[in-house]
Amino acid sequence: GEDVEQSLFLSVREGDSSVINCTYTDSSSTYLYWYKQEPGAGLQLLTYIFSNMDMKQDQRLTVLLNKKDKHLSLRIADTQTGDSAIYFCAESYFPSTGGGNKLTFGTGTQLKVEL
Amino acid sequence: GAGVSQSPSNKVTEKGKDVELRCDPISGHTALYWYRQSLGQGLEFLIYFQGNSAPDKSGLPSDRFSAERTGGSVSTLTIQRTQQEDSAVYLCASSLSPTGRATDTQYFGPGTRLTVL
Numbered sequence A: 001g002e003d004v005e006q007s008l009f010l011s012v013r014e015g016d017s018s019v020i021n022c023t024y025t026d027s028s029s030t031y032l033y034w035y036k037q038e039p040g041a042g043l044q045l046l047t048y049i050f051s052n053m054d055m056k057q058d059q060r061l062t063v064l065l066n067k068k069d070k071h072l073s074l075r076i077a078d079t080q081t082g083d084s085a086i087y088f089c090a091e092s093y094f095p096s097t098g099g100g101n102k103l104t105f106g107t108g109t110q111l112k113v114e115l
Numbered sequence B: 001g002a003g004v005s006q007s008p009s010n011k012v013t014e015k016g017k018d019v020e021l022r023c024d025p026i027s028g029h030t031a032l033y034w035y036r037q038s039l040g041q042g043l044e045f046l047i048y049f050q051g052n053s054a055p056d057k058s059g060l061p062s063d064r065f066s067a068e069r070t071g072g073s074v075s076t077l078t079i080q081r082t083q084q085e086d087s088a089v090y091l092c093a094s095s096l097s098p099t100g101r102a103t104d105t106q107y108f109g110p111g112t113r114l115t116v117l
Helices: none
Strands: A004-006 A009-013 A018-024 A031-037 A043-050 A055-058 A061-066 A071-076 A085-092 A109-114 B005-007 B010-013 B019-024 B031-038 B042-050 B053-056 B065-069 B075-079 B088-095 B112-116
Touching: A004 A085, A009 A018, A018 A031, A018 A085, A018 A109, A031 A061, A043 A055, A043 A061, A043 A071, A071 A085, B005 B088, B010 B019, B019 B088, B019 B112, B031 B075, B042 B065, B042 B075, B075 B088
Parallel strands: A009 A109, B010 B112
Antiparallel strands: A004 A018, A018 A071, A031 A043, A031 A085, A055 A061, A061 A071, A085 A109, B005 B019, B019 B075, B031 B042, B031 B088, B042 B053, B065 B075, B088 B112
């Protein structure tokens, strides 16, 4: 079955870049996602990348995908205190059973931004 | 417009009782998902609805768990004879596509925190 792993914690100084890493095992994954969860809030989709892409950039966010090593990373440039949250990577294989797009999530990385 | 809403936000119940958790998806969203977030298991898929039918129930952990969706809108997740290991945050998400296309964003609700004493 699928297994998605992340490191649990990351601490950075405000203004520095943050890099959050994720490894996955399902080579049939079609899409890979990054979600952000702030305290008491639901999950917010930040960005996604199709499995045949190597890189995607969206403002301060850069996603890198190494399909050979099954490694995904999220780089946040100029990290701000408002970026403090838990970040989840997720994978999906579409179409999954029944045609839906169920997501398999990683364990989450708690990002702490210090002044 | 309104996002996905869930109620109650918090639920404390005694072991053995039944609970119902409600999800109101974004209006017009035909795909609806339930996930569970717990300390031991992380975030897990439970069930997927396409309209009122549930073609994928593969994540429901036991037959004590059931869910329904009516009118292509509101969904209810029911847990019978709750156990302490059911304690978790139950998250609902909806997306626009009737076929769950991969690029359709899943919008998540704030969740219901269930505590079983």
